[in-house]
Amino acid sequence: MTYNILNGGKERLPFIVEIIKKESPDCLTINEANTFVADSNKILKHVADETGFPYYDIALSGEFDFHVAVFSKFPLKSVRKLQPLKRACLIAFIETKFGEISIASLHLTPNSEDLRHPEIDLVVNSQKDWENRILMGDMNSLSSRDSYSPDMVKKLNEVSLRRFTTDGKLRFDAIEKIESSGYYDSAVQLGKNKERTSPTLLNEFSQHYNMRLDYIFLSKSLLSRLVDYKVIKNKLTEKASDHYPITVTLN
DSSP: EEEETTTGGGGHHHHHHHHHHHHOOOOOEEETTTTTHHHHHHHHHHHHHTOOSSEEEEEOOTTTTTTTTEEEOEEHHHHHEOOOOEEEEEEEEEEEHHHHHHHHEOOOOOOOOHHHHHHHHHHHHHHOOOOEEEEEOOOOOOOGOOOOOOOGGGOOOHHHHHEETTTEEEEOOOOHHHTTTEEEEEHTTTOOSSSSOOTTTOOTOOOOOOOOOOOEEEGGGGGGGEEEEEEOOOHHHHHHHOOOOOEEEEO
16 A cells, blocks of 8 residues: 655544554555654654554655655565655565565655656666565656546646646656566556546645556566555545555455
């Protein structure tokens, strides 16, 4: 499960905890875990205790406080925290009944598509030696497979234009780079990639215009185990963040 909780969750944290408990994932990535490291990781530990995760860690953001927190019900054999990144990435190595899996929990820079490319290269190179790989998080990027209308550009604000376009055209090359590096989009694999992950009703004036920004990518070795993909939409997720959480099930 991956979830961008918007600026650390703050007063929405009880909703976020309830959502996680209901979904009960084995592994969880939280993007924008801004407040989690204060007071000796007080909120990080609180969320882990409340949601039943015995293993957890956090990677600090390279810019501001947009940290990435990772929670697991499997022991973390080792972790690697990647830099330099505008946001953050933590790669955890866990042992499962499928064998060892490298799970990269990533939040790509929102600044521009060009700046996302070196960050993707860093993550891909850090995972390349593992057969079983998962890459998940807020990629701040659009997929060409999602049938966005070119006219969408006319409805984007200045921030979104810098983030998703060049010379008035939508860009898709960051996600294409990930896919060309041996990762498979779980939503596409199950034909569910038209389901947008942002924004929720929390902010109807969000800079996100009905987009799929959150992804869970799998290596080819895990595709035969992929049985479900979900964007979690309900009354709680509408008010807990500006993104919806997404989950995949491997069997």
